[in-house]
C-alpha cells in the first residue's frame with residue numbers, strides 16, 4: 001500500500017516531534033484515501049505523555065466536524081516516539097483498531113507509515129497488528 005504525503009505535512013510532523021522533546025507529540029491527518037494533505041496538531045493529554053499519547057478530545061471532535069464540512073476526511077493520526085523506536089509499540093498495538101486509518105510515527109527524525117490489520121495470516125505484522133505503508137511525496141500540489 002502506497003500513501004502520498006504532502007511535503008508540508010512531513011515538515012510539520014518533524015517539527016512537532018522535535019518541539020515535543022521528551023514527550024510524544026500527536027495529531028490528526030486530513031486528506032482522502034491514498035493522500036495525506038494536511039496535519040492538525042493536538043495536545044497530548046495522556047497521563048504519561050513521555051510514553052503514550054491521547055489526542056485531546058475537543059480537537060478530535062472539532063477536526064472531524066470541520067473535515068466533514070470542508071469535504072475532507074480524517075484519514076489517520078500521528079504521534080512521535082521520543083525513544084527513537086521507528087515502529088508501533090506494544091502499547092500502540094493494544095489500542096489499535098482496524099478501521100482503515102493510517103498511523104504515522106515520527107522517530108529519530110524520520111516518518112514511518114502503518115495500517116492496522118485485523119488478522120495476520122502472513123505472520124509479518126508488527127505485534128500482529130501493524131503492516132508498513134509506503135509513504136511517497138505527493139506528486140501534485142495539494
Ligand SMILES: [Zn+2]
Nearest residue numbers: 079088089092
Ligand atoms: Zn506509539
